[in-house]
Amino acid sequence: MNTVFKLAASALALSFAAGMANADDAFWKEAAAPYQGVTLRGVTESSPPSLYIREVLAPQFEELTGIRVDIETTSWDQMFDKAIKDMEAGTGIYDMVYIEQDIIYSYLARDFLTDTTQLLADHPELKAPTYDEGNFTTFADYFKGSNGHLYGIPMEAFIKIYLYRTDLFGDPDIQAAFKESTGRDLTPATTHEEYTEIAKFFYDYGQKNNLQLWGATVQGHTGHPASWYEYVETIAPTFGIYNWGIKADNNYAASVANGGEMNSDTAKEALQWWLDLRQYAPPESNQSTWTEVGTTFGAGRAAQGLVYGENAGWIASDPEKSLVVGKVGVALPPLSDGVLAEAEAGEGYIGYYDGGAFGLPSTSKNKEAAALFLEYIGQNEVQPDWAVAAPRVTNTATYDDPKVQDMNKELGGYYDMLKDKGYLFAGAPAYPFHAQLREAVAPTFYKILTGDVSVSDGLDQMAEIAEATLTELGYRK
Secondary structure, eight states, X not given: OOXXXXXXXXXHHHHHXXXXXXXXXXXXXXXXXXXXXXXXXXXXXXXXXXXXXXXXXXXXXXXXXXXXXXXXXXOXXXXXXXXXXXXXXXOOOOSEEEEETTTHHHHHHTTOBOOHHHHHHHOGGGOOTTOOGGGBOGGGGGGBOTTSOBSSEEEEEEEEEEEEEHHHHTOHHHHHHHHHHHSSOOOOOSSXXXXXXXXXXXXXXXXXXXXXXXXXXXXXXXXXXXXXHIXXXXXXXXXXXXXXXXXXXXXXXXXXGGTOOTTSHHHHHHHHHHHHGGGGSOGGGGGOOHHHHXXXXXXXXXXXXXXXXXXXXXXXXXXXXOSOTTOEEEXXXXXXXXXXXXXXXXXXXXXXXXXXXXXXXXXXXXXXXXXXXXXXXXXXXXXXXHHHHSOOOOBGGGGGSXXXXXXXXXXXXXXXXXXXXXXXXXXXXXXXXXXXXXXXXXXXXXXXXHTSSOHHXXXXXXXXXXXXXXXXXXXXX
């Protein structure tokens, strides 16, 4: 998610030239003619894909159309706060807002967003010949309303993956030491037990050799939603706990007593496993969000980790930011027995398919001009350079581009995994109450992390709080 990101001047120039060369200049100039002098404002998180929009795509679009685009990049929490307050108040400050996949259902329930499919149907003069909803991957389905129309144009999509250090895993001396210590070959973990075993081995190895090296990353901030998300969206599913342990088809039950799984023995096992990893993780783990996990791995401080795919690009290929360029491999996360089979059958998932879209607020005063910009960033033509600069794929054609294929090799096959195994991952459940419930249970979750309450008691309390909150919100009857 949030990551400091800089594009080299040469990359910017190449991206600009490529995008301009592929654009249908005549259409864009004609369609934009009525909106000369308009300035569009957008707010988004300061992430690699968003910064590419601000630094590359927005200037391209302005040069081509004469419509100015100001993209405000800020922190994750400020992004949501600013966008929601604007849409609630109807002030129309923003013409585009970043919609994270997990918040779309709340926005739709509150009629915050414009139906872009319908808007373009109503204004055929705005429909770009190079824009087609059919070009998007199935990730776009997360941004559709009940009518099947798009309410956001996908701009990033990635999976949270298992990264490991190929230089360490491939070192003959380390391999021999691991074999002697564990009795098995050193390969990426496929089970939680193997993952812990590897984490302990490399922690001990770092200590013995006086290295700044630990066994695993942990996104374990004791007061930030990032830790909650790591547990419910990354860790719990690998144990077979899906959709936060809530059974929407059973009166939104959360507790085992009522048919839910939030405080099940399996959920408690999953949370305890994750918390136990902290003893083998770098000391910054207790204050790590999605940002620090990426920088920790990029600094060479962990032998393995569960890292958002949007960070994989700079970690694997940017020597100005990463100390492990050319030393990164990718794998599926460790799983409990039966979880992979459930995911393959469409009955579960193995991790988080993250991403977001740019939506057009219902309160925007410049909907038509904003729709043109959203189409512009949704074209096949602008995707390859974007995918290379900030690993994310929203259009199916992107995978086959030669530049993306080359980058795929640098990333250890990450794009192949996204293309071939992406279906095993899933976005957040379709809960309009997402934010309310998270905030209701988060204080108790943080108490578990700080040791003020046990895993068992804490999850019992969270299940009780969840059901009370859902009853108050009208979901539990």
